[in-house]
Amino acid sequence: MTRNLPTSPARIGEDIEALAAITEPDRPYTRRAFTPTFLKGREWLTARFAAAGLETRIDAAGNLIGRRAGAKPDLGTIMLGSHSDTVPDGGRYDGVAGVSAALEVARALADQGIVLDHDLEIVDFLAEEVSIFGVSCVGSRGMTGQRPDEWLAREAEGLSLKRGIDEAGGHAAATLTRNDIVAFLELHIEQGPVLEAESLDVGVVTAIAGITRIEIVVEGRADHAGTTPMGHRQDALAAASWIVLAVERFARELASGPAHFAATVGEFRMEPNAANVVPAKVTMLIDARAEDRADMDRFLAELETGIQAIAAETGVTVAPLRVISDNMPTPCDPGLLDILDAACGTAGARHRRMASGAGHDTAWLARVTKAAMIFVPCAGGRSHTPEESAKVEDIALGAAVLMEAVRRIDTGEGL
Structure with a gap:
């Protein structure tokens, strides 16, 4: 089906291909957090964020953030994002699709000359996957004040987690307090077969198991x-x-x-x-x-x-x-789920509601703000494998859903 989308599959494809090429030698799509290869990927993303007109920084928790200023920044921040780190030998789309989709929302808004009232932040969270330190969601836990202090002393491969965060550009000893985030949305590949089997474009995630x-x-x-x-x-x-x-x-x-x-x-x-x-x-x-x-x-x-x-x-x-x-289940915000349903309708995305069996950064953001996420199909439901694949057109449609949801959130709809 040909759609006239406000988002660009070509730009998303460029993002994904460029990051896929930044990988460990002879290990396809491997950029584990706290490695030189991961930091090289981060450098590329930082330049890509800046090229989109975003003001870039790395927060104390080691998260890469691109900010697009709103007309009324006192209203707070709408945040989109996912992660660019991978598991070994897999992860061409896992996380990366969400970072690229979020970045594409910022680019598409700029293309159309749309200025939001809220600030918009695009985030690449540090170490969503289980890291060399045996822990996951390091960046999202750190951003929301939920990272255990004792984690910083963990050591692996001659490195402490504290030093790893600092070398990623963070400041692990600092305490982060974010009370400005009014909503968080994340796009992710489904990592399962349901959407493909049912010929659907988007899954609106009701809860993270x-x-x-x-x-x-x-x-x-x-x-x-x-x-x-x-x-x-x-x-x-x-x-x-x-x-x-x-x-x-x-x-x-x-x-x-x-x-x-x-x-x-x-x-x-x-x-x-x-x-x-x-x-x-x-x-x-x-x-x-x-x-x-x-x-x-x-x-x-x-x-x-x-x-x-x-x-x-x-x-x-x-x-x-x-x-x-x-860990307890994390329900997504009911108001945001309704907004995402409506956004799917506007974008022409065939969708259903569904739960996530995998963990995501969204679960930690949901403890401090309104949060929700969407899934897009992946080939055969495969993930965490070199064969992991998704169509850039599907990711672009998901990005269009995010963009419409952001515009609705910006006007205060359903919140």
């Missing part, structure tokens, strides 16, 4: 694999296999409801891991994600009951569930 990680330890007994009768074993692996299937069954039941739910046994360690020994111990880590907290509570309760029943059946010992981390 909470992520809970649970450790389960199964203790059996090591015995000789050839001489121990099958009825006399306490096989930790056999019991653990039942638990994995129980996780799958409980998750599928919850996922059949109206809210997003997913659970994965992503880490699995067996001891002693020898061919001729009955497994004595299994440790597994579950990643569970829920749009509705009640679903997570139900999952944890059913899982605890189920694993104890499995332990009794198999003769092994299973320790009580150990919750390693537990």
Whole structure:
């Protein structure tokens, strides 16, 4: 379908291709935060922001910000953005599409001679992906005063997080207070197959799923694999296999409801891991994600009951569930969701509402201001892989939706 968009697919394509070329040698689309390659990408983005007429700076948290002054700056700031760092061997569009779309909004407004009443800021957040320090969303947490102080002492590859932020142009020791942000919007590739499968242009994100990680330890007994009768074993692996299937069954039941739910046994360690020994111990880590907290509570309760029943059946010992981390779901602002729905209509974007199963910088901005996000399709739902791909025309349409939403927010609609 040919559309007459106010935003430019060509410029967005130039952004994405230029950043894709800034990558680690022999590793496609790799710009991990706190590396020289990431800083080189940042230099290119800074020049690109400036070429769009934006006043650029790096804040104390290490975020690159391009500002377009409004006619009435006392009204506050409308903020758009995402991230330019990547996971290893993936990330040509993940985050980058959102930064480019946000930048394109600023360029398109300038093309049309539109001056907003509010200031407009375009942000490339520092280290949204899990960094070498084992933590994520470093920049958005820092901007909103939610980065734990003890994180700064974390070290990896001869570098502390504090020094890493400072070398990125920030000032980690400073405390940031932003009370001027009236709304935040983020565009992102879906990282899933729904929009493509349903031939839709945009997903209006209702909530960012909470992520809970649970450790389960199964203790059996090591015995000789050839001489121990099958009825006399306490096989930790056999019991653990039942638990994995129980996780799958409980998750599928919850996922059949109206809210997003997913659970994965992503880490699995067996001891002693020898061919001729009955497994004595299994440790597994579950990643569970829920749009509705009640679903997570139900999952944890059913899982605890189920694993104890499995332990009794198999003769092994299973320790009580150990919750390693537990983040609550983050709903997006209802007023902004209505604005995005209306903006999709104006832009001619076929859309639906949907939840995000992945984490995003939006979740941290939503704790201090009105925030929401949109998804655009990605090929095959693939992400975090060199094959990750999206059409620049789809990103440009998403940018047009953002632009229309910004104009509606600027007039105070729905806020």
